[in-house]
Amino acid sequence: MTITLHRSATVLFQGDSITDVGRLAEPDSPLGHGYVRIVAERVRSARPDSDITFVNRGVGGDGVSDLRARWRADTLDLEPDVVSVLIGVNDTWRRYEAGAVTSALAYESDYRAILTQVKNELDVQLILVEPFLVPVREEQWAWREDLDPRIQAVRRLAEEFDAALLAADGLLNQAARAAGDAAYIAGDGVHPTPYGHTVLAEAWTALAGL
Template structure:
């Protein structure tokens, strides 16, 4: 069942570069040029009146611990009615390119702490986007050993916090099969192409209704 939010709500997107999409360097409204903007446009195109405010606070390179460090300023202080979170692939990526390990237990602890604050301090609705990987290099298949448990954490947290769940990993890998391979959806396996962002945006908008 879709999440229902008042038509004059503030909706906040949190995450890493997949959410950021140059929102801090481009002129304009700060939504970036990826799935956040596309999802906002889809919501605004609906026939029912919509006075939603969309905020993007994704920061390129962030891991879950980075969200913890800026959660007061970039989430709690903004008082959104809906918080959408996509975080986790950098927690995996840094293990393989830098040897910096975020254990699954630490990831789950920090993620649960973020969501607990949203529930307890804001009473906001929550939408969780699975971290995902669409391997384009053979060695990226090895990353799944680290990423797949994080995806399971997000699914458990969605159940625990009665959050909407966007199953991005399966959706994007299926889109890759339908459109000629992984580079069509995520050129480096992590960052979506315009097609990949569109897949995410359509799925995101399908999970949210205004009341």
């Protein structure tokens, strides 16, 4: 499905460092330097007569429970018209890097809770972006065991909440195969390169019919 960007809509992007990309560290760049900024530039170019507001509230290091904890202040209180969410890879990363386990069931429960809140309180359109991994190190292939159930959860939630789904995992892994080098898409397997962000932004704007 696609979404409709009304002329004066407020579009909110939520997530972790993949969404943040410098917006917290650089106050003069409130949209950061990743896919959010590229989306905003492309929409403004395609819709120069519109007054669409783009807001980035990504926070580096966040897992889904962190996002849930700040959901009211950083989402509900902003009263957006469109909410785009990309969260989950840190819940996987922490398992393998720090031994901190968030089950897929807990992940889906927290994710469902925030979507329920926003749907109950606001008239919004939702875009759910799959968490993704583009393995660049051999040991990262084992991470799929933890990440894949989270991707499946996002797909279920997109259906449940009538949200647009951006199937980012397959998209970026296919881009890596086409490029012949996973690091060309995500240098560490998790954080997209500028080209990876461009691929993600193109898919996001396609969901808006642009």
